[in-house]
Amino acid sequence: EIDLSVSWLGLSMASPLFNASGVMCRHADELDRLAASCAGAVITKSCTLEPRAGNPEPRYAALPFGSINSMGLPNEGFRYYLDYARRYDYGRGKPLFVSVSGMSADETLTILGELARLDLPCLPEVNLSCPNVPGKPQTGYDFAASAALLDAIVRIYPKTFGVKLPPYFDPVHFDMMADVLRAYPTLGFVTCINSIGNALVVDVERELALIRPKDGLGGLGGSYVLPTALANVREFARRLPDRHVVGCGGVTSGAEAFMHILCGATVVQIGTCLYEEGPGAFERIAAELSALMRSKGYRTLDAFRGRLGTP
Numbered sequence: 001e002i003d004l005s006v007s008w009l010g011l012s013m014a015s016p017l018f019n020a021s022g023v024m025c026r027h028a029d030e031l032d033r034l035a036a037s038c039a040g041a042v043i044t045k046s047c048t049l050e051p052r053a054g055n056p057e058p059r060y061a062a063l064p065f066g067s068i069n070s071m072g073l074p075n076e077g078f079r080y081y082l083d084y085a086r087r088y089d090y091g092r093g094k095p096l097f098v099s100v101s102g103m104s105a106d107e108t109l110t111i112l113g114e115l116a117r118l119d120l121p122c123l124p125e126v127n128l129s130c131p132n133v134p135g136k137p138q139t140g141y142d143f144a145a146s147a148a149l150l151d152a153i154v155r156i157y158p159k160t161f162g163v164k165l166p167p168y169f170d171p172v173h174f175d176m177m178a179d180v181l182r183a184y185p186t187l188g189f190v191t192c193i194n195s196i197g198n199a200l201v202v203d204v205e206r207e208l209a210l211i212r213p214k215d216g217l218g219g220l221g222g223s224y225v226l227p228t229a230l231a232n233v234r235e236f237a238r239r240l241p242d243r244h245v246v247g248c249g250g251v252t253s254g255a256e257a258f259m260h261i262l263c264g265a266t267v268v269q270i271g272t273c274l275y276e277e278g279p280g281a282f283e284r285i286a287a288e289l290s291a292l293m294r295s296k297g298y299r300t301l302d303a304f305r306g307r308l309g310t311p
C-alpha cells in the first residue's frame with residue numbers, strides 16, 4: 001500500500017501536503033477547517049506585531065495559469081496567532097507552523113521572543129520574502145540583512161525554526177543565500193518559494209492593471225512559477241543537505257507534488273490551487289500522488305525524494 005507519511009524535525013505527518021502561508025489561514029475558523037481537512041499540517045498567515053488591514057482592494061486576481069496578489073500582510077496581529085497556537089490540539093498529529101513577518105527586525109524578534117516564552121510544539125516560519133508592503137524590501141534579497149536578522153533570531157529563539165525564501169534566479173545567489181543559512185544549526189527548514197514578486201498583469205479591454213496596490217505590482221503564484229519553484233527547491237536541497245526544504249509553488253496535481261519531492265522537498269505547500277479549489281485539493285492531490293507512485297512502483301516518498309537525474 002502507498003505510504004504518504006513524513007517524519008521530520010520530530011514531527012510526523014500523514015500527508016506531505018499543507019497550505020502555503022497566506023491562504024485560508026488568517027482566521028481561527030479557516031485554520032480549524034484546514035486542520036479538519038486532509039492537509040498534513042497547518043500554517044498561519046504571516047503575522048505582524050499589530051493587526052493589519054493590508055493593501056486596498058482589488059488586491060488578488062486569479063489568472064489563466066495562476067494568480068497575482070498584493071495583500072500587504074493583512075492579519076490579526078501576532079497575539080491572535082499565539083493564542084491559536086496555545087489552544088491548538090497538537091495531539092491530533094497535525095503540526096502547526098506559525099508564519100512570522102514583522103514589519104521590522106525588531107518586530108520579528110519581539111514576536112519570536114514571545115513565541116519562545118510560550119514553549120509550544122509549533123514551529124515558526126520566518127517570512128523573509130513578502131514582496132507586497134510598499135516601501136518594504138524583501139529581506140531575502142539582502143544577504144547581509146538576512147544574516148543580521150538570523151544572528152539576532154538565534155540569540156532569542158533557541159529552538160528549531162524555518163525561513164520562507166523568495167525565488168532566486170542566479171546560481172551565485174543560491175550560493176550566497178545558502179552560505180548565509182548554513183551558519184545557523186537551528187535553522188531546520190527553508191521554504192522555497194514565496195511568490196515571484198512585482199509582476200504586472202494588464203486588463204486589455206479596460207486598459208487597467210488587474211490589482212490596485214503599487215499600481216498593479218503583485219506576487220505571481222500558481223503554475224506560472226512551478227519551474228522557478230522546482231529550481232529553488234533542488235538548488236537549496238543540494239546546498240543544504242542536512243536541512244529540510246519545503247516545496248511551494250505551482251502545485252495543482254499529484255504530478256507537480258511528485259516533482260517537488262523528486263527535486264528534494266520533504267513536504268509541499270499549496271497556495272493558489274488551495275485558494276481557487278478549496279481544501280478538497282489536499283485529498284485530490286494526495287490521491288493523484290499515490291496513483292502516480294503506484295504506477296512507478298514507489299511505496300514511500302523516501303523511495304524517490306531528491307532523486308531527480310539529468311539526461
Ligand SMILES: O=C1NC(=O)NC(C(=O)O)N1
Binds near residue numbers: 072073074132
Ligand atoms: O509573503 C507574502 N507573499 C505574498 O505573495 N503575499 C503576501 C501578502 O501580500 O501579504 N505575503
